């Protein structure tokens with residue numbers, strides 16, 4: 001098995017084989033929490049316009065997402081696992097999800113043979129899935145901030161998944177301390193607690209909490225259905 005670590009939106013465009021699009025803060029942690037909350041379907045889209053179009057066609061759909069980490073007009077929820085956990089109206093619903101980096105990574109991974117999401121909250125399940133599939137090529141894409149500059153948490157998550165695939169040790173114990181002032185600062189700003197609350201930092205770093213994988217199946221160019229696969 002050839003394992004490559006790639007970066008940012010460009011990396012997603014060049015990813016081949018079984019491709020893991022990694023976004024720890026927060027897109028693909030959020031999708032895990034959405035499924036944990038009993039959401040029936042998640043559609044991932046790259047643009048706000050596509051999300052709005054789907055809402056017009058299906059008013060019952062719930063829009064979840066952000067730009068620059070902040071809430072979007074007309075969206076029911078931001079990109080926050082904390083607020084998703086608090087949500088009382090999402091069980092059994094269909095969610096449309098669009099974000100600055102993660103969901104754009106999915107729709108740009110056009111050369112991948114299969115796409116799954118990547119986060120710390122289901123990293124072990126991801127490694128187990130890949131080891132079971134035994135693909136020739138694996139691409140681990142650290143999406144970064146906005147898909148354009150490096151985010152330490154995504155790079156570390158790629159390293160963690162790689163170490164699990166190679167059965168090598170990886171020290172998770174000091175990770176939160178490392179990230180607190182290197183990617184985690186924005187969750188501790190007083191004025192953006194309505195969109196990026198402090199709890200999100202811990203919820204996104206609750207390692208290996210979930211034993212499922214989420215696969216992105218293409219419906220059309222800017223629209224992917226996210227399939228829950230239990231391990």
Ligand SMILES: O=C(O)[C@H](CS(=O)(=O)O)OP(=O)(O)O
Nearest residue numbers: 025026027099100101102146
């Ligand atoms: O909502 C987030 O945490 C980020 C914002 S950004 O990429 O850092 O601008 O979006 P995501 O797509 O979840 O990385």
